[in-house]
Amino acid sequence: MNKLTKREIMFIGFMLFSMLFGAGNLIFPAYLGHTAGENVWQAILGFIISDAGLAVLAIIAIAKSGSLDTLVNRVNPIFALIFPISIYLAIGPGLAIPRAGSLAYEMGVKPFLPNTMESSPIGLLVYTIVFFSIVFWFTKSPSKLVDRFGKILTPSLLILITIVFIKALFTDLSSFPDATLSYKENPISQGFLDGYQTMDAIGALVYGIVFINLFRNKNITRPALQVKYLTIFGLICGLLLTLCYLIIAYLGASSSLPGEVDNGAIVLSTVLQQLFGQSGSIVLGLIFTLACLSVCIGLITSCAQYFSSIFPKLSYIKASIILCLISGFVANLGLSQILKVSVPILGLMYPIAIALIILGLLHDRLPYNQRSVYVMTIGFVGLFSLVEIINTTFLNGSMSALLSHVPFQPNGFGWVIPGLLGLIIGSFIEKMKVQEEIIEKKAA
Structure with missing residues (x-):
């Protein structure tokens, strides 16, 4: 029986952090x-939890279940096909990867372009070609990911963030302003909802395939x-994420x-200019480029491994190429268009994913851990979430x-x-099934 060394455990934990961050x-x-101001610590607590x-709980749930396929198959075979594909498409070429590629351009390159090129789509096109070529170079050898992440990308990113933090400690920055928006009344719950936007819990669910192949x-x-190992990787990753979020x-x-701002990129750009002057744009560009590059490598790798496993004729390399091409194309639609579809x-x-994670963690402790519990719980959560999305997206909140x-x-x-209602009904259905089986056995 093989075991991992402490050095390998640390580097793999670093790898998971880079794949999520x-x-x-x-x-x-x-x-x-910036928006929570004086309530920043309550808000960031909610953010860290969600x-x-x-993300840590998702890793543990996958570890206990054996794989994402095992976990989703407890619900229904159709759900086991649709939900994972939906996740891989959402965090893959449909949303997360193009968002990262587009943001890397917006923050890492665009500020340094001349005014004539800044508004031209050619700059983004050229950048995405170069960016996703680098991503493909990293992803074509999954066995080398631990070394490339753990020894190069993660330390570089953490060093940059640490430098910024140390500089901030010795700089006289502004005092925390008054809280605004929902952070004034419900900072913890609003911070929790903000944590959805990173998609890390969903990402942690699908990264299981990378670790299965690694094992x-x-x-x-x-x-x-x-x-045991997956739990340790998750805890290392969770600790690093927490430290970065606090900073x-x-x-x-x-x-x-x-005035008012509507996104965190402007906030970071402003504070780094206050800290480093004009060099702040370079520091910010490096941080964004490394972070976006790391997460795209992780997502392309996991998506390619998944799609090549369900489509036998599609090799891992071919899947990686197709995903890079589609992601590059979607990235060229522009960051604002990508972000518009992310919230619904x-x-x-997310609620479905959270419910699935909780069921996976409690599977051995459920009074009746059969299919009805999973079907009713996930069904009720999914139906309510669907109604809520229809209300906010199509019915203007009517x-x-x-x-x-x-x-x-x-x-x-x-x-x-x-x-919870679905959990109770599902448990009741299973209890009735057990009683019927007992009666039938006695009758026989």
Whole structure:
């Protein structure tokens, strides 16, 4: 039986951090810090719980289940096909990868272009060709990811963030402003909802396939040992994410901006210019480029491994090429168009993913851990989330007054009660099945 060394464990934990820490992990906590102001620590606590906390729990849930396929098959074979594909498409070429590629251009290159090229689509086109060529070079050899992430990308990114933080400690920045928007009344719950935007809990679910292949290459076959290692990787990653969020939220809360801002990229750009002057744009560009590059490599790798596993005629290399091409094309639609569709998609998928993670963690402790419990719980959560998305996206909130009567809905967690109701009904159905089987056996 093979085991991992402490050095390997640390580097793989670093790898998981880099695979999760992308552009959204920079801009969302920065905007949260700036908007939450004096309530920044309560808000970032909610953010950390829904991002780093759920990501760690997702890794553990996959470890306990054996794989994402095993977990989703407990619900229904059709769900087991549709939901993973939806996740891989959403965090892959349909949303997360193009968002990262586009943000890397917006923050890493565009500020340095002449005015004549800044508004031209040619710059983004050329950049995405170069960017996704580099991504493909990294992803074509999955067995080398641990070395490339753990020894190069992750340390470089952490060093840059640490330098920024140390500089901030010795710089007289602005005091925290008053909280605004929902951060004034419900900072923790709003921070929790903001954590959805990073998509890390969903990303952690699908990265399981990378670690399954890694264990196979290392000849680590004992399930208990795999669960132990995955838990340690998740905790290392969660600790690094937490430290980075605290730093970025602090920078956001300390930033002094004239007027209102609508995204964290502007917040980070402003605070780094306050810290480093004109060189701040270079530092920010490097941080964004490394973060976006890392997360795209991780996502392309996991998506390519997944699609090549369900389509036998599609090799891993071919899948990687196709994913890079599609992601590059979608990235050229522009960042604003990509971000417009992210909120409704995540609003539908995240509650389902959270419910699935909780069921996976509690599987051995459920009074009746058969299919009905999973079907009813996921079904009720999914139905409520779908109604909520239809209301906000297509009905302009015409059903909001009705939905507000559902407990926790004003704080964004209306799906919790339907989920608990589904759990109870599913358990009752299973109990009835068990009693019927007992009666039939006695009758026989």
